[in-house]
Amino acid sequence: MNIRTDGGKLKVNTVRLKEGQRKICWKNINKQKALIFMSFPFVIYTFIFNYLPIWGWLMAFQQYKPGKSIFMQKWVGLRHFQVLFSDAELLKVIRNSLAMSLINMILGFSTAIILALMLNEVRNALFKRTVQTISYLPHFVSWVVAANIVLTMLEINGPINNVLVALGITDKPVLFMAEGKYFWWIVGISNVWKNVGWNSIIYLAAMAGINPELYEAAEIDGAKTLQKIWHITLPGISPTIVILLIMSIGHLMSSGFEQQFLLTANATNGLVMEYAQNIEIYVMKRGIAMGQFSFGTAAGIFNSVVSVSLLLIANFIAKKLGQEKVI
Amino acid sequence: MSKKMKWVTVVMIVTLMVTAVLAGCGNKKDVDQNNSHSSNTQLKNGEKNEEVNTPSLEKVTFTYCPMNPAGEYSPDNSNETTIGKMIEDATGVNIKFDYVVGDRKTKAGVMIASGDYPDMIMGAWGTTPDFINAEAFIPLEDLIEEHGPNIKKLYSECWNRMKDPDDGHIYYLPAYPYQGDRNNRIWPEGGFRLQKAAVVELGFPKIETLDDYFSAIKQYKNANPTIEGQDAIGFLLWPGAFNGSLNSVSGYTTDGICFTDLETKEVIIREGSDEQYRYFKIANKWYNEGIIDPESFVMNRDQYKAKLTTGAVIGVVGADWEFGEVENTLKKSGKDERTWFPFAPKLDESVDEAFKNAKWIPAGEGVGITVKAKDPVRIIKFWDYLAQEEIQKLTNWGIEGEDYEVDENGRFYMTPDQLKKLTDNEYRAKKGLGQWGYGWPSGDGFYSDGNAWAPSTQPEVAMASFTELDKKILKAYNVTTPMELQGTELLIVKHHPLWNMKWEDGHPAVLVRTKVGDVFNKYWAKAIMAKPEEFENIWKEYVEELGKLDLDVLRDYMQKEVDRRYREW
Numbered sequence A: 001m002n003i004r005t006d007g008g009k010l011k012v013n014t015v016r017l018k019e020g021q022r023k024i025c026w027k028n029i030n031k032q033k034a035l036i037f038m039s040f041p042f043v044i045y046t047f048i049f050n051y052l053p054i055w056g057w058l059m060a061f062q063q064y065k066p067g068k069s070i071f072m073q074k075w076v077g078l079r080h081f082q083v084l085f086s087d088a089e090l091l092k093v094i095r096n097s098l099a100m101s102l103i104n105m106i107l108g109f110s111t112a113i114i115l116a117l118m119l120n121e122v123r124n125a126l127f128k129r130t131v132q133t134i135s136y137l138p139h140f141v142s143w144v145v146a147a148n149i150v151l152t153m154l155e156i157n158g159p160i161n162n163v164l165v166a167l168g169i170t171d172k173p174v175l176f177m178a179e180g181k182y183f184w185w186i187v188g189i190s191n192v193w194k195n196v197g198w199n200s201i202i203y204l205a206a207m208a209g210i211n212p213e214l215y216e217a218a219e220i221d222g223a224k225t226l227q228k229i230w231h232i233t234l235p236g237i238s239p240t241i242v243i244l245l246i247m248s249i250g251h252l253m254s255s256g257f258e259q260q261f262l263l264t265a266n267a268t269n270g271l272v273m274e275y276a277q278n279i280e281i282y283v284m285k286r287g288i289a290m291g292q293f294s295f296g297t298a299a300g301i302f303n304s305v306v307s308v309s310l311l312l313i314a315n316f317i318a319k320k321l322g323q324e325k326v327i
Numbered sequence B: 001m002s003k004k005m006k007w008v009t010v011v012m013i014v015t016l017m018v019t020a021v022l023a024g025c026g027n028k029k030d031v032d033q034n035n036s037h038s039s040n041t042q043l044k045n046g047e048k049n050e051e052v053n054t055p056s057l058e059k060v061t062f063t064y065c066p067m068n069p070a071g072e073y074s075p076d077n078s079n080e081t082t083i084g085k086m087i088e089d090a091t092g093v094n095i096k097f098d099y100v101v102g103d104r105k106t107k108a109g110v111m112i113a114s115g116d117y118p119d120m121i122m123g124a125w126g127t128t129p130d131f132i133n134a135e136a137f138i139p140l141e142d143l144i145e146e147h148g149p150n151i152k153k154l155y156s157e158c159w160n161r162m163k164d165p166d167d168g169h170i171y172y173l174p175a176y177p178y179q180g181d182r183n184n185r186i187w188p189e190g191g192f193r194l195q196k197a198a199v200v201e202l203g204f205p206k207i208e209t210l211d212d213y214f215s216a217i218k219q220y221k222n223a224n225p226t227i228e229g230q231d232a233i234g235f236l237l238w239p240g241a242f243n244g245s246l247n248s249v250s251g252y253t254t255d256g257i258c259f260t261d262l263e264t265k266e267v268i269i270r271e272g273s274d275e276q277y278r279y280f281k282i283a284n285k286w287y288n289e290g291i292i293d294p295e296s297f298v299m300n301r302d303q304y305k306a307k308l309t310t311g312a313v314i315g316v317v318g319a320d321w322e323f324g325e326v327e328n329t330l331k332k333s334g335k336d337e338r339t340w341f342p343f344a345p346k347l348d349e350s351v352d353e354a355f356k357n358a359k360w361i362p363a364g365e366g367v368g369i370t371v372k373a374k375d376p377v378r379i380i381k382f383w384d385y386l387a388q389e390e391i392q393k394l395t396n397w398g399i400e401g402e403d404y405e406v407d408e409n410g411r412f413y414m415t416p417d418q419l420k421k422l423t424d425n426e427y428r429a430k431k432g433l434g435q436w437g438y439g440w441p442s443g444d445g446f447y448s449d450g451n452a453w454a455p456s457t458q459p460e461v462a463m464a465s466f467t468e469l470d471k472k473i474l475k476a477y478n479v480t481t482p483m484e485l486q487g488t489e490l491l492i493v494k495h496h497p498l499w500n501m502k503w504e505d506g507h508p509a510v511l512v513r514t515k516v517g518d519v520f521n522k523y524w525a526k527a528i529m530a531k532p533e534e535f536e537n538i539w540k541e542y543v544e545e546l547g548k549l550d551l552d553v554l555r556d557y558m559q560k561e562v563d564r565r566y567r568e569w
Helices: A026-031 A033-061 A079-086 A089-121 A125-136 A143-153 A159-166 A180-208 A212-220 A225-250 A258-263 A279-290 A292-320 B003-052 B082-091 B104-114 B128-133 B141-147 B149-154 B196-201 B210-223 B239-249 B274-288 B301-309 B320-332 B376-387 B389-397 B416-422 B425-431 B459-464 B468-477 B508-529 B532-547 B551-568
Strands: B060-065 B093-097 B120-122 B192-195 B233-235 B258-260 B267-269 B313-317 B340-343 B367-369
Touching: A026 A033, A033 A079, A033 A292, A033 B003, A079 A292, A089 A125, A089 A180, A089 A225, A089 A279, A125 A180, A143 A180, A143 A258, A143 B301, A180 A225, A180 A258, A212 A225, A225 A292, A258 A279, A279 A292, A279 B508, B060 B376, B082 B093, B082 B376, B082 B389, B082 B425, B104 B128, B128 B367, B141 B149, B141 B376, B149 B376, B192 B196, B192 B210, B196 B210, B196 B340, B196 B468, B210 B233, B210 B274, B210 B313, B239 B274, B239 B313, B239 B508, B258 B551, B267 B551, B274 B508, B274 B532, B301 B313, B301 B320, B320 B340, B367 B376, B376 B389, B416 B425, B416 B459, B508 B532, B508 B551
Parallel strands: B060 B093, B060 B120, B233 B313
Antiparallel strands: B120 B367, B192 B313, B192 B340, B258 B267
């Protein structure tokens, strides 16, 4: 039960509004009625699928068994929350979730932006399109296949170990999946491989929206390529970056399920589990013991509360820094 | 664009989007209508049935979810296969299969949440308790008493075991109730397996303890550092099979995470036990000698199978059905010597006898009739038809003269051509062989005429498929079947198998069990992979962590179940 605050009503600030001031009057609504009309289905969709199901949070206070109506279930009060918070594992699990999310976020953002910047400079249209296609193909590969590829690459006789030994970086092949401390980075790097192309698309789109006259003016002033990037392109896409950053922070608690599940051989690899077990894996394992639906809901409530708080904090900070804000 | 045009465009776009959003909502009504339409037809047949009171031959199609994905040749309807058509001609019943795509638990969850059940469901892979809890199955015992005498006969021995521990009803028919008290196995189910080439080269060594087993691997590995062009792998350990085999090598029946003393009926928790200590210590010793492949602890099933298929793995452990595919591939490329021969080593000298073979009377999962079935009486009668010995011979052996022959003593056997067809998956699927076993009332063991229920356990057939190496090895060990090395006595152990016991949803014991599993997972690989001097410390830590959990709750819960089984079964 996650509350998603992205998607939904797109409000366009008209020129007359001041910071924090909102005039809801017929005149303004009339001006924007086309846009309001168009966004109406999405509002209904968000309401039905994201807000209405919240009443199902009741399940977290029951021992929910499917097949019977929600009002005929056994009530257990705060038992699931008790189990959740009294578990010594919980802190480690949250640590793992946050660590993997942060690494993914930092690596993801930097690589996507750098790739976009580089592609933006490419003049040859064919080359540009080829690189783009190749780079975002892995995004469409399911993690089942992708995890197999990653595991095979990291095998003792696999390509990565062969290269490492050949270059003399290590004398013996490394059993990567046996060391917990490598796990976060394996997740981060494989995520980059899978998503960098896809993530760079939105930055390329934003870059296309930058006024070319700015580049020409900079050219006249004698700016070099790197200076143009630093002074024009980056500031030009900074609203996009900030908004995506804020939304990412809202999702900081969810670091993914399939990746962690598959890379640990269906969550059986005990050697790395201390670092690999994030909230999703934890809920799956505990949930089976505590009645999946109820325990999963309780953990989900906890997840949502934390995520919304993080989002509001990030939004507030952004506002204070004079940047774009989402809310 | 003029203002009017703009508005028209906006209205069109909005309509398009609204339609898209609502499209998803439309389907359920259609599905419901379809369901009610077909069930009306069935109801008509059912009513006719009651009026005439003779087995109706009106054609009817029942829907069935076997909780398994479709195989390469799996039919959509049973009447598409030869045997299925014969069954339809005799009973009028066709079965429409609803295979699982993706995750079974998800499909079960969706069915339960929507209440949209087919006529029959096989609650495979742990989904049976889910369906029972959701009250999806109807009680069967009265229907069977009235309409299913053959079913009653087939399940007579396990009748009490099929009853739900909470309310005493029978909600499902489990698979393969064993008929008879003799052991029918030719090849043992589990075992520590050694490559046949190694067995021969080492001169048919005595393999009585695990140390014997690993020494043999070491000897062969030293003599053959590369096999089939790859580095030789001593022992490729599959965690599930390895850890599960602890019960067998310690001389207990396979009961999952506990040992059950056969005399005192006392439950001992396996994790952290003395036997496990000795087991891991042995594994640790051989790991440090380089015999156990380090990748065993991190690989997934695909990597495991890939390694096995290279033929460079000298030793493995596991159930025979885990290796069937791999061994077929190796045999097809002429590498029979790289397949494995099963042994039954003991943990160490202090164990009397390992791999005790107990009669497996199934309980815990099976096929049930759902509350949405419109004609349960017809289904029971159909099951009853299938449960007859003659029809069982049809579905397991095939058609006499085509798939098997009968000699002058009434014994079934197969000609070389028919033997070849045994492993032809496409032929078997199109014929309909092997499709009426798991998920249907179907037996195992022996028919009343002494023939084995299925070809694989008929001595005439199994021994005819022994390879040259098999025969050589058997002769050298002075046995007629590989099972004899493990012990052919079939023990009748009342509580066996404990691994299919019902775990009550939300009971504290279930949480303890999960936590025990987590602690075990954390330490077992670490212990085996540690340097010998660190082993003791890691083991101590492991036992300490286990000690923090409420093991008594878990033990009492399992003990209660064992006691109940001895009382009620």
